[in-house]
Amino acid sequence: MAVSEIQSVPIGPHPDEPHPRGFNNRLNWLRAAVLGANDGIVSTAGIVIGAVGATGDRNAIMIAGVAGLAAGAMSMGAGEYVSVSTQRDSELALLAKERRELRDEPEAELAELAGLYAAKGLSDELALEVATALTEQDALAAHAEVELGIDPDDISSPVHAAWASMLSFTIGALLPLSTIILGSEALRVWLTVGVVVVALALTGWVSARLGYSSPGRALARNVAGGLFAMAVTYGIGAALGTQIG
Numbered sequence: 001m002a003v004s005e006i007q008s009v010p011i012g013p014h015p016d017e018p019h020p021r022g023f024n025n026r027l028n029w030l031r032a033a034v035l036g037a038n039d040g041i042v043s044t045a046g047i048v049i050g051a052v053g054a055t056g057d058r059n060a061i062m063i064a065g066v067a068g069l070a071a072g073a074m075s076m077g078a079g080e081y082v083s084v085s086t087q088r089d090s091e092l093a094l095l096a097k098e099r100r101e102l103r104d105e106p107e108a109e110l111a112e113l114a115g116l117y118a119a120k121g122l123s124d125e126l127a128l129e130v131a132t133a134l135t136e137q138d139a140l141a142a143h144a145e146v147e148l149g150i151d152p153d154d155i156s157s158p159v160h161a162a163w164a165s166m167l168s169f170t171i172g173a174l175l176p177l178s179t180i181i182l183g184s185e186a187l188r189v190w191l192t193v194g195v196v197v198v199a200l201a202l203t204g205w206v207s208a209r210l211g212y213s214s215p216g217r218a219l220a221r222n223v224a225g226g227l228f229a230m231a232v233t234y235g236i237g238a239a240l241g242t243q244i245g
């Protein structure tokens with residue numbers, strides 16, 4: 001395309017693909033929230049259905065479900081805290097190293113940045129011009145983006161991530177927990193299975209859309225996984241329940 005043609009379009013994001021600052025990070029959050037909810041649905045459904053297989057006692061079923069919810073939410077939160085903390089530490093260490101290098105050898109760093117742009121296909125002259133302009137504006141951000149793939153203003157917070165996954169797990173877990181507690185004895189299992197199928201279809205569909213893959217398969221896999229988990233725990237509950245009782 002000739003330069004004059006390009007210039008007839010104003011410079012900016014394509015209207016269908018707005019990529020505002022922090023877009024990727026927000027997408028990661030959404031993905032983590034969907035995964036957390038999915039975990040909450042499957043594990044709690046497995047626990048309460050397993051408990052129903054073992055006993056008809058509503059109180060015992062409720063205690064198992066609530067304990068499972070609390071344990072799962074804390075395990076998710078702790079896991080997320082540790083993993084995001086590790087990522088954050090390594091990102092901050094890399095940024096500190098970059099900052100040191102920019103202070104101690106700014107010329108070598110400019111040459112490095114220009115080299116990275118030249119490697120992307122710009123001529124040496126243009127690469128140096130781009131590198132110089134970006135260095136004048138925000139040298140650290142320029143190096144962080146091209147060298148490290150990090151946005152220095154967008155480092156994830158471990159505490160936020162931990163709360164977000166605890167919360168999403170809890171929301172997911174409340175679905176099977178409430179149907180098993182509130183449903184009548186004759187209907188509660190089927191009510192729970194129905195709600196779990198619908199909820200897993202939704203989380204499967206959303207996570208496929210977030211990953212740009214075909215929603216149909218992801219949805220079917222996700223629902224099948226949940227049904228399998230409930231069937232297995234029901235079987236275990238029934239076997240152990242008759243042995244103990």
Ligand SMILES: [Zn+2]
Nearest residue numbers: 109112143147
């Ligand atoms: Zn650098």
